[in-house]
Amino acid sequence: MKPGARVRIQRADFDLAAEIAALRAGDAAVGAVVGFVGTVRDRNAGGAGEVQALELEHYPGMTEKAIEAMIDEALARFDVRAVRVIHRVGPMQPLEQIVLVAVTAANRGAAFQACEFLMDYLKTQAPFWKKEATADGARWVDARVEDDEALARWGIRAGNAAASARTGR
C-alpha cells in the first residue's frame, strides 16, 4: 500500500495532520477539509474502564474493495476533491485512534456530507469486527440498529444489524 493510496488498512497508528497535509497538497481548488477520527472508548454499555483492550479483525482484500467502492460512491454523490480512509486492525488500547476519514472539497457542505456518508457506509458495509477485552472476558461487539438507520438517511439499505434471515429463494 503506497502512502498516497485512497485506502489503507494498517496496524500502525496514523498522524492526522500529516495525512491531511498530503491529501490537500498542491490542490489550490480546495477550500474545505473535513477529517473524522474514531477512537477506542474504555466503555461500551458499561462503566468507565470496562473495556481494557480492543482487537480488530478484518477480511483482507474485501475490506479494501468495499471501501474503494464507497469512495467511488461518495465522489459520484458529492462535489469533493479527494478522499482518504485509514482503518487500523489488530490490538488497540483505549484512547488510541482506530479510523480516519478525510475529505477535501471546494466548499464545506460537500466535505461534511461526504465525510459523514463515508463513515455511515463504513460502519455497516466494511468487513471489520471488534472484540473487546473486559474483566469478565472477551466478547464480540454487537452491531447497532442505529448504524443501519444512519445509512438509511442516504437512501441505502444497510441490512447489517438487522441482517435478514430469509431462505435462498
Place this chain on the structure above:
Amino acid sequence: MKVRVRYFASLREAFGSEETVEMPAGATLGELRDMLIARGGAHAERLGRDRALRGALDQAMADEARVIDEGAEVAFFPPVTGG
C-alpha cells in the same frame, strides 16, 4: 462443484478460518447456508435462521439469492462492527 468458504470473527473461532465445500452447481448462497445448517451442532446453532448473518461472494457483500459459480470464494460472518 467445490467452493471455498471462509469464516470471520465469532464464526472463525467456531469453525476455523476456511473449508472447501462440495455443493451442487447452480445453488445459491442461501442454499449453501442451509446445507451447512443441516450438519447440525455448532453449524446449526451459529448459522441458524434466527441469527443475524451476512454473506459475501467473491469479496463483495451478497444477497442470499445469488447463485454461486464454480471456483467462487464465499464468506459468512456476523454483522460488521468497524469504524
